[in-house]
Each structure stands twice: as C-alpha cells, then as structure tokens.
Amino acid sequence: MIERIYHPGQDEDSILDLRARVWGSDHPHSSRAFYKWLFVDTPDGMGSGNIVERNGKPVGFAGLANRSAQIGKTRVRVAHGLDFMADPGLGGMLSGRVVLKIVNAHAKLAVKLGYDCSLNYPNDSSHKILISKKMKYQPVLNPDLYVCTVSAFTIKGRGIAKQIAPRIAGTLGGLYATIRSVGAGKTAEIQMVTKFDGRFDDHWGRLIGDNKLRFIRDARTLRWRYSENPLYQYSTLVALEAGAIVGFVVVSQRHLFGTDALLICDLCAVDGNRHTETALLDAVQSTAKSRDVSVIVAQALRASTTSLSLGRMGFVRTPQRVNPKLFRMVATKYTDLGAKVLEPDRWAFSWGDMDVV
16 A cells, blocks of 8 residues: 545545545535635645555545634644545455554644644544544544524424424423513624625634634635535624624525524624624524524534523523534644644634534
8 A cells, every 4th residue: 555645636536436435426525626625725725635545546535624723813724634534345454554544644744734733523433543542633622512493383304303302392482582582782783794805804803802712714714615615505694883793603504404404604703792692693593584494503612602692592402412413623733832722622613614514
C-alpha cells in the first residue's frame, strides 16, 4: 500500500468511487460539486488530504478542509478532517491498517502545513477509532438535540414522533401561547435577508468581543457556507437595532427523521443576548408555521445561552439515548494555540459548523 496527497480538482473520480462504495452512490455528498465547495471554494483556500492506494486503486481517504476559527482577534488555523473512510471490501486486519495509515498521514500533513489543530465530527465507528490511544484525538463537544413541535397535532411521519413527541405534545400547546406573550426581544426588528452584506462583517466584529472560540462568521464565510452550498437551501433572519445587525439565525428545511423539519443551522447574538435569540426563535416558529413544517430541530451545548433560549421558546432537550443522530466533535492539537480547541468551555458552537448540515 502507498500513501499520497489528495489534490482537490484532480482526484475526484477515484475518491468519489471509493465514497460510493462506503456510503452509496446516491448519497448527496458523493458529488463533484460538493467536493469542490468543500475543498476548493472555502474562503481560507484550497484544502488537501491523504489517499491510500492498493494496486493502484484508492482504498482509504482522509480529507482536510482549510478552515479558520477565532478567539477574540486571534485566528486559529483548523484542519477540518472530513470523509475519513476505508474500502468496505478490505478484510478486518487490512482495513485497520488502512485507517491507521490515513489518520497518521493526515496528522503529519496538518503539522507540515502549519495548522494549529485538527478536528472531526466522526460517526460512531470513526469516533471509537479516533479517540483511541493510538490516534490521540480527544472528545471535546457533545451537543444535545432540541426539538419543538410547531403544533402539538401536526407532526407528519412517524420516526421522530414515536421517539420524542410524547415528551412534548402534552405541554407545548399551553407553552406556546404563554411564551409568545412574554414579548422577549421586542426592541429588535426581525427581517429576512437574501444576502450576506457588509453588515455581517460589523456583526462579526462585535460578536468576537466575548472572546469565545468559534468558526469565523464574517460575510464572506457566511456566503460560502450558506449561499454557495451546492446541495441545500437556507433562509436567514436578522435582528436589527438602529439598522445594525445584533443577531441572526439561519434555517434549512429538510425531510428529517421521517417528517418535515426546519433545522436551525446557525444562531448568533452579540454578547449572547437572550432577548435577541428568543426574538429570532419566535420568528423561526412563525416561519415554520407558514411553511406547514411539523418540527423545528436544533443542536446546542447544554450550558450555553442558546440552550436556555431554546428552552424558553418551548424546545425540549432529547435524551442522548433517543437521539436519532449523534453529533460529536473530537480534536487533537499541534501547537499551544491549538490546545485551546480542546477546552469545551471556550466554544461557541453552531450546527452549521458541520459540513453535513
């Protein structure tokens, strides 16, 4: 077996063939357009990765997307690990060798390219491998799933309803009227926008004042993440005070867990202002009702202001044991600055940090 560097824009045929063998050719991410968006078009520049070949055929892959996070005004270079995979046709021992080879090669490449850290949002099998002693990744974030039914009686489909709705349906009808009457965030004007303009740069400059660690959300990055995504459509609502953006929320309508759902991909408010967050969430609920969507779904860290705002607006945290899809972040450091990524309390997390949402 040999290991070589992945060159975005040149190696897609063979890598997408491997991806089809792992996740199926009909998977939405098994496309040239998605790989170009992910590895070529990012605001931080061209990505990279590692390929393991056997008899001239790729049998292992680890993608590296070039991303930046920030703490205050300090930028952190992040090697975002993506699509770690091994050919399912390999035997158990050989497959293990391939995985070990690509993960080690990925770490060496990230160090060579000057990254501060690597992070990954692995599935269950990859999670066990990456946090093993050999791989040196550490668990960092384990966000919870929050669900709000738009109406206690309008859930479509059966998947999420059977698992979650019984906890919600008995209380939400009364909660909804009470919550909306609170009037949280009345000073903010809510508007839907179609472009990420210079006002989002001003918002980003104010957002980083809390010195939290977060992926960059300036106007250019938001355009790449949401406007230029080749697979999914997003809608953005902003909260305005005196014409300035003081918070925003990005949502995307999907068919999820057997029902029509509105995903909250991004929710940001200057200084973590809960009045702004709840005003935006109130607007999201109105949007969901207008689209005849059954449920609204969000991911949030349990101790965050976002989780408190979600609870205030009638969202219910689901136990991890019934969460149909766990999202977890693991990371490894290469520099002293990168070590800060391993501190969960530093993070301001959004579901949109993940490429799959």
